[in-house]
Amino acid sequence: GGDSAAFEITKDTAPARGAVDTVTWSLYAEPQSLDYAYAFDYHPNTVLANVCEQLMRITPDLKVEPGLAAAAANPDPKRWVYTIRDGVKFHDGSALTADDVVASMRRHMDPKVGSYWVSVYQNVDKIEKTGPMEVTVHLKKPDQLFNEEMGTSAGTIESAASLAKEGYGTPDVGVDCTGPFSFESWQKGQSITFKKFADYWDMTLEPKVNTLKMVFIPDPAARVNALLAGEVDGGYLLPPPGFAKLRTATNGALYFGPNTTAVSLIPTDLKGTLGDVKVRRALSMALDRDGIIKAAAGGAGTPAKAPGAIGAWGIAPDAAKEYYAELPALTRDVAGAKKLVEEAGASGKKVVIATSTLSPDISVIANAVQSAGQAIGLKVELKAVAPEAYTALFSDPKAREGIDLVMTIWYDSTPDPLEFYGILRTGDFSNYGGYSNPEYDALVDEANAQADPAARAATVAKLQEIAVRDVVWIPLYEPPHTMFLNKRLTGAPTSISQLVYPWAARLGSAG
Amino acid sequence: MTEYALEVENLRKTFGEHVAVDGVSFALRPGGSLAVVGESGSGKTTTARMLVGLERPDSGRIRVAGRDRSGAARGRATRLARAREIQMVFQDPYLSLDPRVTVAACVEEPLRLHFAMTPAERRARRDELLARVGLGEREADALPRRLSGGQRQRVAIARALATEPKVLILDEATAALDVSIQAQILDLLAEIRRDTGVGYLFVTHNLALVRHVADDILVLYQGRVVESGPTRDVLTAPEHPYTRLLLHSVPRPGWDPARIAADRRALATALRKTPPAPAPDRASERRSVTP
Amino acid sequence: MAGFLLRRIGGIAVTLLVTSFLVFGSVHLAPGDPASFLLGGRSASPAAVAAIKAQYHLDDPFLVQYTKWIGGVVTGDFGKSATFRQDVGGLIAARLPTTLLLIGYAGVLILVGGLAFGALAALRRGVVDRAVLVGTGIATATPSFVAAIGLISLFSVQLGWFPAFGNGGGFGDRIYHLTLPAAALALTFVGLLARVTRTSMLEELGREHVEVARSRGVPGSDVVRRHVLRNALGPITTVTGTIVAGLLVATSIVETAFGLSGVGQLLVSSVTVKDFPVVQAVSLLVVLAFVTANLVVDLVHPLIDPRLSHAKGGGA
Amino acid sequence: MTAVPLQRRRLLAPLARIAGGDKLVTAALAVLAVLIVAAVFAPWIAPHDPDAVDLSATLSGSTPEHLLGADQSGRDVLSRLIFGARTGLLGPLVVVIVSTLLGMLIGVAAAWHGGVVDSVLSRAMELIFSFPALLLAIILVAVFGVGLTAPVIAMSVAYAPYVGRLARSVALQEKARPYIQAYKVQGWSGWVICVKHLLPNIAPLILAQSAINFGYALMDLAALSFLGFGVQPPTADWGAMINEGSPSLLQGAMLPALAPGVAIVITVVAFSIVGESIADRVARREQ
Amino acid sequence: MTTRLLEIENLTVRLAAGKAARPILDGVSLHVERGEAVGLVGESGSGKSVTCRSVLGLLPEGSRASGGVRVDGEDILTMSSTQLRDLRRRGVSMIFQDPRASINPMRRIGDFVAEGMRAGGVPQKDALKRAEELLESVGIREPRAALRRYPHEFSGGMLQRVMIAGALAGGPRLLLADEPTTALDVTTQAEVVSILTGLRAERDMGMLFVTHDLELAAAICDRIYVMYAGRIVEAQSTEGLFSRPRHPYTSGLLAATPRLESDQPPHGVPGRPVSLAEAPSGCAFAARCAHARPGCTEHEPGPREIDGAQVACLRAEELIHD
Ligand SMILES: Nc1ncnc2c1ncn2[C@@H]1O[C@H](COP(=O)(O)OP(=O)(O)OP(=O)(O)O)[C@@H](O)[C@H]1O
Ligand SMILES: Nc1ncnc2c1ncn2[C@@H]1O[C@H](COP(=O)(O)OP(=O)(O)OP(=O)(O)O)[C@@H](O)[C@H]1O
Ligand SMILES: [Mg+2]
Numbered sequence A: 001g002g003d004s005a006a007f008e009i010t011k012d013t014a015p016a017r018g019a020v021d022t023v024t025w026s027l028y029a030e031p032q033s034l035d036y037a038y039a040f041d042y043h044p045n046t047v048l049a050n051v052c053e054q055l056m057r058i059t060p061d062l063k064v065e066p067g068l069a070a071a072a073a074n075p076d077p078k079r080w081v082y083t084i085r086d087g088v089k090f091h092d093g094s095a096l097t098a099d100d101v102v103a104s105m106r107r108h109m110d111p112k113v114g115s116y117w118v119s120v121y122q123n124v125d126k127i128e129k130t131g132p133m134e135v136t137v138h139l140k141k142p143d144q145l146f147n148e149e150m151g152t153s154a155g156t157i158e159s160a161a162s163l164a165k166e167g168y169g170t171p172d173v174g175v176d177c178t179g180p181f182s183f184e185s186w187q188k189g190q191s192i193t194f195k196k197f198a199d200y201w202d203m204t205l206e207p208k209v210n211t212l213k214m215v216f217i218p219d220p221a222a223r224v225n226a227l228l229a230g231e232v233d234g235g236y237l238l239p240p241p242g243f244a245k246l247r248t249a250t251n252g253a254l255y256f257g258p259n260t261t262a263v264s265l266i267p268t269d270l271k272g273t274l275g276d277v278k279v280r281r282a283l284s285m286a287l288d289r290d291g292i293i294k295a296a297a298g299g300a301g302t303p304a305k306a307p308g309a310i311g312a313w314g315i316a317p318d319a320a321k322e323y324y325a326e327l328p329a330l331t332r333d334v335a336g337a338k339k340l341v342e343e344a345g346a347s348g349k350k351v352v353i354a355t356s357t358l359s360p361d362i363s364v365i366a367n368a369v370q371s372a373g374q375a376i377g378l379k380v381e382l383k384a385v386a387p388e389a390y391t392a393l394f395s396d397p398k399a400r401e402g403i404d405l406v407m408t409i410w411y412d413s414t415p416d417p418l419e420f421y422g423i424l425r426t427g428d429f430s431n432y433g434g435y436s437n438p439e440y441d442a443l444v445d446e447a448n449a450q451a452d453p454a455a456r457a458a459t460v461a462k463l464q465e466i467a468v469r470d471v472v473w474i475p476l477y478e479p480p481h482t483m484f485l486n487k488r489l490t491g492a493p494t495s496i497s498q499l500v501y502p503w504a505a506r507l508g509s510a511g
Numbered sequence B: 001m002t003e004y005a006l007e008v009e010n011l012r013k014t015f016g017e018h019v020a021v022d023g024v025s026f027a028l029r030p031g032g033s034l035a036v037v038g039e040s041g042s043g044k045t046t047t048a049r050m051l052v053g054l055e056r057p058d059s060g061r062i063r064v065a066g067r068d069r070s071g072a073a074r075g076r077a078t079r080l081a082r083a084r085e086i087q088m089v090f091q092d093p094y095l096s097l098d099p100r101v102t103v104a105a106c107v108e109e110p111l112r113l114h115f116a117m118t119p120a121e122r123r124a125r126r127d128e129l130l131a132r133v134g135l136g137e138r139e140a141d142a143l144p145r146r147l148s149g150g151q152r153q154r155v156a157i158a159r160a161l162a163t164e165p166k167v168l169i170l171d172e173a174t175a176a177l178d179v180s181i182q183a184q185i186l187d188l189l190a191e192i193r194r195d196t197g198v199g200y201l202f203v204t205h206n207l208a209l210v211r212h213v214a215d216d217i218l219v220l221y222q223g224r225v226v227e228s229g230p231t232r233d234v235l236t237a238p239e240h241p242y243t244r245l246l247l248h249s250v251p252r253p254g255w256d257p258a259r260i261a262a263d264r265r266a267l268a269t270a271l272r273k274t275p276p277a278p279a280p281d282r283a284s285e286r287r288s289v290t291p
Numbered sequence C: 001m002a003g004f005l006l007r008r009i010g011g012i013a014v015t016l017l018v019t020s021f022l023v024f025g026s027v028h029l030a031p032g033d034p035a036s037f038l039l040g041g042r043s044a045s046p047a048a049v050a051a052i053k054a055q056y057h058l059d060d061p062f063l064v065q066y067t068k069w070i071g072g073v074v075t076g077d078f079g080k081s082a083t084f085r086q087d088v089g090g091l092i093a094a095r096l097p098t099t100l101l102l103i104g105y106a107g108v109l110i111l112v113g114g115l116a117f118g119a120l121a122a123l124r125r126g127v128v129d130r131a132v133l134v135g136t137g138i139a140t141a142t143p144s145f146v147a148a149i150g151l152i153s154l155f156s157v158q159l160g161w162f163p164a165f166g167n168g169g170g171f172g173d174r175i176y177h178l179t180l181p182a183a184a185l186a187l188t189f190v191g192l193l194a195r196v197t198r199t200s201m202l203e204e205l206g207r208e209h210v211e212v213a214r215s216r217g218v219p220g221s222d223v224v225r226r227h228v229l230r231n232a233l234g235p236i237t238t239v240t241g242t243i244v245a246g247l248l249v250a251t252s253i254v255e256t257a258f259g260l261s262g263v264g265q266l267l268v269s270s271v272t273v274k275d276f277p278v279v280q281a282v283s284l285l286v287v288l289a290f291v292t293a294n295l296v297v298d299l300v301h302p303l304i305d306p307r308l309s310h311a312k313g314g315g316a
Numbered sequence D: 001m002t003a004v005p006l007q008r009r010r011l012l013a014p015l016a017r018i019a020g021g022d023k024l025v026t027a028a029l030a031v032l033a034v035l036i037v038a039a040v041f042a043p044w045i046a047p048h049d050p051d052a053v054d055l056s057a058t059l060s061g062s063t064p065e066h067l068l069g070a071d072q073s074g075r076d077v078l079s080r081l082i083f084g085a086r087t088g089l090l091g092p093l094v095v096v097i098v099s100t101l102l103g104m105l106i107g108v109a110a111a112w113h114g115g116v117v118d119s120v121l122s123r124a125m126e127l128i129f130s131f132p133a134l135l136l137a138i139i140l141v142a143v144f145g146v147g148l149t150a151p152v153i154a155m156s157v158a159y160a161p162y163v164g165r166l167a168r169s170v171a172l173q174e175k176a177r178p179y180i181q182a183y184k185v186q187g188w189s190g191w192v193i194c195v196k197h198l199l200p201n202i203a204p205l206i207l208a209q210s211a212i213n214f215g216y217a218l219m220d221l222a223a224l225s226f227l228g229f230g231v232q233p234p235t236a237d238w239g240a241m242i243n244e245g246s247p248s249l250l251q252g253a254m255l256p257a258l259a260p261g262v263a264i265v266i267t268v269v270a271f272s273i274v275g276e277s278i279a280d281r282v283a284r285r286e287q
Numbered sequence E: 001m002t003t004r005l006l007e008i009e010n011l012t013v014r015l016a017a018g019k020a021a022r023p024i025l026d027g028v029s030l031h032v033e034r035g036e037a038v039g040l041v042g043e044s045g046s047g048k049s050v051t052c053r054s055v056l057g058l059l060p061e062g063s064r065a066s067g068g069v070r071v072d073g074e075d076i077l078t079m080s081s082t083q084l085r086d087l088r089r090r091g092v093s094m095i096f097q098d099p100r101a102s103i104n105p106m107r108r109i110g111d112f113v114a115e116g117m118r119a120g121g122v123p124q125k126d127a128l129k130r131a132e133e134l135l136e137s138v139g140i141r142e143p144r145a146a147l148r149r150y151p152h153e154f155s156g157g158m159l160q161r162v163m164i165a166g167a168l169a170g171g172p173r174l175l176l177a178d179e180p181t182t183a184l185d186v187t188t189q190a191e192v193v194s195i196l197t198g199l200r201a202e203r204d205m206g207m208l209f210v211t212h213d214l215e216l217a218a219a220i221c222d223r224i225y226v227m228y229a230g231r232i233v234e235a236q237s238t239e240g241l242f243s244r245p246r247h248p249y250t251s252g253l254l255a256a257t258p259r260l261e262s263d264q265p266p267h268g269v270p271g272r273p274v275s276l277a278e279a280p281s282g283c284a285f286a287a288r289c290a291h292a293r294p295g296c297t298e299h300e301p302g303p304r305e306i307d308g309a310q311v312a313c314l315r316a317e318e319l320i321h322d
């Protein structure tokens, strides 16, 4: 508790006043590629958001708007028709056509490419050019979410000509998109530089920054110090241990912004000790969420009641609060939890939780879970997982063998809570525990066919209730999105939509 | 035919290009004493090492007490047999004893290896050997580092005598000692030879010493025997210029180093023209090899 | 001399060949399917696996794969990084300048500091000697990552004198950025070199020819310069070879600790993601650098000690 | 009270005797003794369970409850330090034992036999030598995965040539000494001479090197743990503690990272002092 | 009255306090006249080298000396370091036992020979020219080429000549030769000695010749000092020493030395030589002396003059050793 936990959400920063020549921005790692098909992680998306655009655009206040598609129509539940915006130019000067859109989208379905976004296309039957400036996506079954996903890298449009180039997306070749900034150079291991794109189509987002330089600073301490020293102008996703220092900075401010992220524990083996919902609930009851927030998140976070973040309800933010309020309160009750475990006959049973040096919060949470588990009579073991294997836990079922519990920081790309709750349906790739509930599955399909956001949200609320009741995931807390900005600048959005929205285009001088 | 304690024929040893020992032949009577002299690098040590099997001759024959010992000692039996026939005392008393082994153990080790004795017998024999070289109980328990150079050399002699060899090779065994101690050791060696009948092969460069310890002498020069014969004869009437040079080089009253220096240069020039031929010779017969 | 050099270079080639085989072979032994490493652990469709396998020749027998790889290496083609989807050669080349500058900088610190402290201790027995001994003792025992933590927390976090990240722009800026990393990298080796220098000089100081020089009225400073320092260079050069080896690997720790993007950090991150083509290439590079350093040491030795040049020259 | 210093002196007396009266060496031996005791009796000595999480104590500085503070997860740093001595000493111990045995075997065999055996073994050593230990460890980690096993195997192999070179050169010197030759002349087999006389006489020097190697192995293994390749969390290990603790430096919490760092330095210093004193004694005995 | 070339008076050297504190020399007195060759004989550890080195002011580290060491009347023990350096460059030179250890193996022969001159301010070119002449004078062939060669290319005997050439460079009045031939072969020894004595005579230098070989000392020197356990026990003319040794130790040494022209086999002196530190009170030799009496272990015998010989033996008058 205490004052360190007090934090305030800033929805946005003040609009920029004027132009600046150069902005240096910090990334916590070097993107391995600028190919949108592999842009799945925070840092490549933070870069690409300014360079490549999607069919749809997700705004800082988490709304889905038309992007490179001037219009998206859903003439029947199994068809999405995109009208391509006129007069859009690629960085090389060529004009955007339906061919580019088809080529960009089909890549995700090409096994040779191995796109990380393939699951967005799981319901797609085929993609066709239906006019010089029109593309139609035929679905196998209704998929509302698909259209929203077109605001993420799954909907990124790249010029067909550059996609055909050998070495597309690598430092030497770069990319050729339509965004407000164009790829200039990539100093391997150090930085990527972008230039303002003069022929950018969207006048409202005309960049005020001439040169945008993204530097890679993997070490958290180094990143914080560079910000404090003014060596870099800003950065997203700051390390919680640095919050205290960044808050007291005189040369800039630390912002906490809207987020779609929730930190949860995923029971990955619903056939093991955690197969019994009582045990899962007990563990959830035993956790010291406030302590965890303080130790792992630098105090910046709110205890979560549901695995899907309340921030992810962009399609119905107000209704979401009501739904959320109806969820049972999470109060810590170790004695009660212990009793539940005894009832379930799970006392002394083993639970294995993965831990890793990948980031400090993983180990802090793993340690906290261990101590909570021990307190209620479970035998919690930590299994150290190499940093590389930690990511594999989420993609490779084999890697999860022998592990009961995995900590995750899960964010939604779209402002639609269905994106998260959809993954808990039977057989979904990300349904790691193998949760299966026919009622739930039916609700998912129902929601995905509901074009009206409010109606869809209402259905998702039911999904949320079930997921919480069954403790499919154990929610921990919701952290805010973080950004530090030097006081000479302003305009950058604070919300997580910066991963898909051309945030740097709004950046400019403060004075 | 006389049975020689040690008989060497045409011994030759090269190290790479360098010929260290070249056609050396000699013989040692049982209980006799033969000195091998020569300047530094003339092949004395190499010869000695071949005799005890530390170095393998390229060619030539070594016979010890009538048995051929030219080849490498393969197998335990030959190794032990050879060790009982011939032993060696090394030059540096400070390096020739294992620093971790007490004097008593040092003498007992060969006894244990070579003879089937009860511990009591072994102790008795050890004390006998130590007494033989003039060491008492106090020294027996000591580690080598507590002993003086002379005492160490006594231990080395006792150790060599333990296997009751026929021949003892003394490679400059007194060179590292002070004269007063050297004389003690020489006394001791003479006494042991008288009492046990062991034969000595003295390796030395000190001609004055040879005069008092050896019956016969063998002069080596650049790996070859240039002169050999009874000590008295060789020292009073050296035939080979090198022997003469060696003899004149020994400091004594009336010594003229300038002349020796001149002789040495002359010899070097002469020998450069005609190198000394190997001398297939018996030490008992007097013979010199002219340049 | 030329013969000696040729033989040594031949030896190096053999060493590299054997080590490359060992590295490649051991990587091949790694449990698991290489294709799945290349896919970053994602469970992919059989078509994707087949595509990857074809792309990386994973279906060929081991020896064929090795031959193809080593053939590529000889022509400067180290293969393609699985995670970066780029040529390994390019990846390394981009990071090499930082690493070399870091090593060079640290090398200068080590040479200057090590020799100065070592000589000081050898020549000023007593308090100075003791102080240097204690200091270097601690320095040698301080692993570079501990030094890195200490330096960062003191000079970047507390005092803010030095930047804690990045490689810097121009030369001066780079030097400024690399100061702390170079210091962390150098610390252990400064201690090591100082100790070797001290021992070696003390040994030479005790030699008879030094006393002879004094007995002939040669001034003390000349004695130290001509007879002590020069003669002490032998062991110092030898240990310098070892230090180079240590530096090559320690850079991976220091670069990681300071978030510098150099070859060492590339190695570490590639190991983390099992990016074997990169691991193989960097390993080979380190071994090459190491044997080359030793060759240089062997070539320098005869220049210092004429006795060695004679022996080697004669042998050829 | 005089009882306390007296007690202390009595405790240190045997160490001082081993140290030959040298204060520094006595101190080093005392440090090592403390470490060994800490490692062996960790569960009894440590004030807390090293893995006990107390989120209310997160990053607390030094308090009576946590003398060296608590880490990010609120675990007691002192207790983790004490338990960390276990992997901290065990890994290097295995490395030193294996590499010493291997190195001695190779070095003595090469020196004793000479000729072809020598050149083959020497070449092999040179080959391994051209792999810096950490590199070999990193490669093995890449291949066989993280943990203590791969690095320990790699370093046992990589350290062997260091011992082997030394063993070879001292064995060559020792072999040329007349006392060894005297044993040959006595008729002992090479095997017996090597085992009974040559090895014991070169052992102290090699022991000295091994003590120093122990320090290096400790540093290398800690470095691997720091890189995340060695001992894995949550096991308390000094290198891993530094890795886990370094983000906390930003929050001004020095102890979680600095305490294990200092522990490493002190341990390595102690080992090198002991190693050097052994070498010194050998040198003095030679004179 | 003319001053003596070298006069050592009552020189006592002891290692200063600490664990290693012990005496090394006790009341050593000796002198060398101009042009005279004087021998200093004794067994190992008797203090010959320390005596010899003290003349150059090279005392063991941490030792204190009392008494006087005067070269041409100037006391070395009280000299400033500049004076001392000057003395070493020009006044007194020393030749050491092991030439291989005494010449820096990493520097050229020319550097070695010229070094003393260079230190004295002679230009490099002149110094090398002079070095060439010196090498020639000690009988090195092709001296010019030799200047550029390294010590390992020379044999021990040749190196000792180089050493001598180096010692002669400053034109010294006094030559200290500390066992200059012990490491050499007999034939080489003769050659080196012939060069040494020849040059000495030619340049009229005084020479202190240190050796443990009585016969060698006799062949070279006019007078001989015999040392035992840090003290001079006897000093006499060479013939006197050989015909009428006064000290039992001297006669013991003579008897122990094997000689070519004598049929007498060498006889050892019982016991072993001791250093001053080990020596008991009284006469240090008493324990080994056949003529020792109870008084010998009580009183330290001072040097006395008997028939022109200096002897430090309580019973010197009673005993005549022939
Ligand atoms: N192991 C070896 N390898 C190469 N050369 C050797 C070896 N042993 C001896 N020699 C050479 O053989 C020659 C004869 O050496 P040896 O030791 O037999 O001479 P020495 O007469 O004993 O000399 P010294 O009086 O110096 O002991 C020398 O030139 C020496 O350099
Ligand atoms: N630098 C030194 N430090 C300490 N003790 C020394 C030193 N130099 C000589 N001594 C001691 O002084 C005594 C006399 O030594 P010195 O070298 O003068 O004997 P020496 O007569 O020259 O013997 P040798 O014939 O062996 O050369 C010895 O006991 C020796 O241990
Ligand atoms: Mg010899």
Ligand SMILES: [Mg+2]
Residues within 6 Å of the ligand: E048, E049, E050, E178, E179
């Ligand atoms: Mg001496």
